[in-house]
Amino acid sequence: MNKYFSHLVWLGAGTASEPTSLLEIAERVTLVDARESACLLLRKQHSQEKVDVQQRLLAVDSARLEFTEYNLIECSAVSPVTGLKTIYPGLKTTNKERITSTPVTDFIASLMLSGNNNLLIMDILDSNLALLESLGQGGQLHLFSDIYVQAGVEPLYESAPTNNELMLFLQQNGYLLQQTSGDDPDLPWLNFSLNPLWQTLEQSQQTNEILTRELNSLSELLLSKEAELSNLLQERDDALAQLLVFQSKKSQAVDNAEPLIDNTAQQEAKAGRNAELIDKLHAELAIAKKHATERLKKIDQLEKSNRKLDEANTVLINHQKALKQEMLKAEAQINIIKDLFLTP
Template structure:
């Protein structure tokens, strides 16, 4: 017989199974009971036994303030009202309700510091709280610390919020526990279900979980691959658009260069015309100076040449008319010069604006070139990542094949074990018949 390191009985009550527990010779026997009177009586029964530890505690799926219901049947006490049990036992009466602080089952199991490689057994006798506690142990990774699991539970729900035994047993089967026996000797309405942890089933469940995880990873990789392909196509499209923009900017740049050359030629032509106008103005000024000199000479000779006054007066008037015409031409040339200067200034502003646009275009071209180089680098990195994902996918597919092969071998071994178990059960039945016949004889 395998030595049991720790046997834990949650909801021990009066513990009619105490002799059977002690017969298993566990290294530690821990009895937990919420009813204070039953816990006190139980402590008195095991006094002097160092391996037995009695705890007066209310146990729930998580720490909370709870109400313990005491009934006139000692085993009927629970954290939940006995609604279904009262239908079976009309004489059942609630004697008292006690407010307590319940300890969470996960914290309680951790406090026992169970050895990881030893054999442990858990007995759950928590009416109405069976499944929440078992589920809490599973969620906390503590359920599979126990090789043996016993549960007192009715075929039908006997307590408020409780579940039928069948539903809980189905769930435990999914977690890798096989039903070994249903003991109805103490209470056929609420028998003791004895289960044993099946390592092969647990291994199969682990393999199934790994396969499901692999399939999920494979699906995620497929989605990532599709997303990367879409991103690559988008980058290719973006690169093509950028190339079109660069070509359009180059065409605009060439047009601006041509326009600049035309403006430079126009500027030179205007400069030449302005120089010619300046020469004409200087010549007119020289002629004006000569005319002024001649007018002064004529004025000095007017007294001496009185006889020639009329003729000279006519000459002076003619010169004045010519002078007015020259002054008018000078004013027109001045206005034309100002207009040319204004036009030259406007052309200079246009040239400066074109130079600024040219610099901006050169800067945009450099930025586009850098973006194109960055996109090429990113595309190369994406290709490397895709190749890596393909390699991982091939390794995962290879692993799935190996796992499927192992699972097939496990199924074959399980079938052989089941066949051997059936044979052993048949032999046990045969031995029972022989013993019975021997006793009758």
């Protein structure tokens, strides 16, 4: 991998040895493990200023969890093992301890990552999918342009995901599988990169939503102005009707002419003010209609752009499916080779 990252975050770091040669490609490195012994060893091996080692048990929520360590330390987890016993028949418990977990979203927030030129390595076999989903719900998943994650071909712990489930989740969130690596075919490492079109599509959808909200607000404003205009027109008609009545009475009642004239003048003044306000509302209504027309044109342009992005994304997804088929073929070949070597 030639890409250089701003920040590498390794959750469940263990010895931070596999995948190999990743610590050198980041400006800053944060290594996290729940075991004190692992953290002490990591601090001893990686004393560079850019490397920060933190002892934390990460989970979706904060809770008191029972953390189990095994004779294969990289298998330590909070969930009971299932399929892992098939891969490692000699797996035994060496220690159990209750630890208060840290929500993964709180921990990522504490790192104050900027941009998305960051690399996430997720090596928490029993809960990696749940943690990724939590980051997605918290709006933090796309802080990482690249993700390495390890999972079993079959479930290894109670309620643990398979690598196919991980691939499906990350694909649905805009990530494309770049390669599969690792020495153990039962526990492959999957390397994903964020589809460059994904952010463009998200930004277009957000802009479209903003314009739609503005258009709805303008529509409400138009309705309000039209209702106000209708009321003013009614008041004008009422005032004109009263004016006609007063003018009629004026000609018929000479003795009461003075108070009638005063009243008529007031009505005429009110009618004049209403006419000015009506003209102003007409002008505002014309401006609002113009803004609404411009928003509709922008929405139409965005919809055309989104259709093009969807077509490009379909091509990328088809490429992803082809990669997945190649991976399945490779796994089948590995199983054939294993059978050949293991058959007496």
